[in-house]
Amino acid sequence: QTVVTQEPSFSVSPGGTVTLTCGLSSDSVSTSNYPSWYQQTPGQAPRTLIYNTNTRSSGVPDRFSGSILGNKAALTITGAQADDESDYYCLLYMGSVNWVFGGGTKLTVL
């Protein structure tokens, strides 16, 4: 069974930079997993931020960026703002019948 790992929680100061990661329990994440990232605030549906490792979805501010760092996918927020306080989920494509979300990271901005 594929397990996708994310930090359960993270904290960043307003204006600061934070990098959230997305790994595999028994392998490296690569661009072939087409990492994507989703932001979710309480009571709302997820919002697509990043797809295909590093492509920002339409309307997403450029303070959000995606990359591969070492053996993990990464989401970096540069110049964090109060309304970035959300849950962030990564999604990895592991095959046509195996799309796997990470457990999510709860980001606090304070």
Next chain:
Amino acid sequence: QVQLVQSGAEVKEPGASVKVSCKAFGYTFNDYYMHWVRQAPGQGLEWMGWINPDSGGSEFAQKFQGRVTMTRDTSINTAYMELTDLRSDDTAFYYCARAWLAPYYFDYWGQGTLVTVSS
């Protein structure tokens, strides 16, 4: 513009079935796979499976094999997800999401449908 509009909240007893709909607006329905994702209260996102609206073919996560059916009605641009033999741990928000293939990701999401399983 693209919109996915889901049916309303449901309350079901254990052992019952539920069928959630997802009506698509603003694009050619047959051109994009539709996926279903669920989220139990206070928990993370869980991928359930997909349907190809063009062919009607579908695939599901192993966890849901035998309990989930995904169908569509192309005349009204609507996808359906039916889950049978409901248990209390099926209580969750169920989301439909439009998918791109290569790259593989979801670009639009429905608003979610809360299914509560309780006796």
